[in-house]
Amino acid sequence: MADTLTREEKLYRIRHTTAHVMAEAVLQIFPDASIAIGPPIDNGFYYDFDLPRSLKPEDLEDIEERMRAIVAGRHALTREVVGKEKAREIFQDQPYKLELIRDLPEDVEVSTYTVDTFVDLCKGPHVESTAEIHPKSFKLLTIAGAYWRGDEKRPMLQRIYGTAWETPKELREHLAWLAEIEKRDHRKVGRELDLFSTHEAAGPGLIYWHPKGARIRGAIEDFWRAEHRTGGYEMLYTPHVGKSWLWETSGHLDFYRENMYSPMELDNAEYFAKPMNCPFHIMIYQTAKRSYRDLPLRWGELGTVYRYERSGVLHGLLRVRGFTQDDAHIFCTPEQVEEEILRVLRFSMHIWSAFGFEKVKAYLSTRPEKAVGDPADWDRATESLRKALETEQMEYELDEGGGAFYGPKIDLKIQDALGREWQMTTIQFDFNLPERFDMTFVDRDGREKRPYMVHRALLGSMERFFGVLIEHYGGAFPVWLAPVQAVVVPVAPAFDEYARTVAERLFAAGYRVEADLSDNRMNAKIRHAQQQKVPYMLVVGENEQKADAVSLRTRTGERPGEMGLGAFQEFLTARVQGKELI
């Protein structure tokens, strides 16, 4: 392989070729199989097959063995330009390939790649020889169903996902990363730390927050409210259901009904659980004639919404049917838009940094083909978004035409401790609802004008954010969020009373501190606190009791040792205020 290739290019080739090798292995087992597509993807590759029977996990081992044998043959990858006619002949027994050939543009050079006995329709590129693939640097991971061309109406194929790297070491590191993801899985950690649950019998996709989860949420919400207050927001509380009039006016019944819970009938009227908070905030806006002097209005709400998600897509806290958005709507004049967007963006970055997320990527989505509203407004809005990003010197990707039909937006994706990206924040213009509800404000010149409306959710939803937060920290929350900030561990029952006093004093000072007065031995208590990822363990015995002190041990295993109770309280206060991890 040429040394001039970047690492990305090399990996692309390795993964692509490995996918072909896998297809050959599968064809050895199922000579009559139809093959679909097999591209390289992030961290690996996949290939889709139409097979006479369902694959079993054991099949993967068999396929992998065969792949190693093929790779060991050090086969050259040969490219041949064949033209559509010839391609049709070669793949006459491969219906999916024929469809691909049919859909290829006329001016494209149709080529095949051959490795060993396997010929595939492929534009490449590939490695030059399978000698470049280390037999221990790839691994097949999972079997999945996938629709041909991602279309639910087309046949369901069987997809095999694999991962492939340049060296066995990289493969091992990748597998370790996958193991770490599994270890931090918020569903697992949520159970171990007693944070939340779901109940299939009581309704799938609905979250129950246990006391310890609720403590964390409480800490998040307290912080969130305080920041919004100083950030110039007012808070609202609005109902959970609304009559069909509201949803007809908003347009949700026309465009969003399939995501809404079925209506309840009361007094010959239909009420729907809210999938969004916006129409309610608009109702409040409409209770007064608004002047330009009132604007901007920044109204926030931790609003719980319900949306129907198909059963197959529900996933722990990350994809649910009921969740609380940290929602806000900004109503402002066209002149204020630029300033307001900049404020929201700065505010978001401030919040993300407080939660320990420093890497944030921005995505700007502009006007799609089908859109409502005056193009001049779109331009102004889009420009304000772009300007805000540039003023903040944030790198962003442009998604031209990727906006919703009702307005352009900025999405922020945060990167977690494992390098995964999560889309959380959205700052979204809306040129639809102000029109539909005929919202107005009276401008300086005495004329009624249409206000600009911006939706924004920073954390997104409390549930989803909690899920990401759990995985980001692996359950070892920073002190200010930890459900139990410190556990007092008496060395023997004789010191239970003192332990209780210590815990009560710290609790009274506003901290989440508990004494472990179970009849376990000290070592077991420490182990338990450690497993619960409690930041601080305060060991107390005769020495500490005499000195009105505690002996500090951190969950990271450090032992600063004995310190006065007052000193520890100061220490704790500083850590909490500084939002320290430990």
Add this chain to the structure above:
RNA sequence: GCCAAGGUAGCUCAGGGGCAGAGCAGCUCACUCGUAAUGAGCAGGCCGUGGGUUCGAAUCCCACUCUUGGCUCCA
């Protein structure tokens, strides 16, 4: 919704036509302990739900339901 794998004690899991199992957690008792598990005992189950096959079903078959991995990466 579709494909696949699953659902056995609170949790993690074994068993797979003939008495329902283990570890951890829980409870009781003893031990009175200095930085990651003291010991002994006890209790705990409609084997996801409904139907079928069978002398007999947690186990085999069917349906449903929930959970999990996917269904966006385009030769």
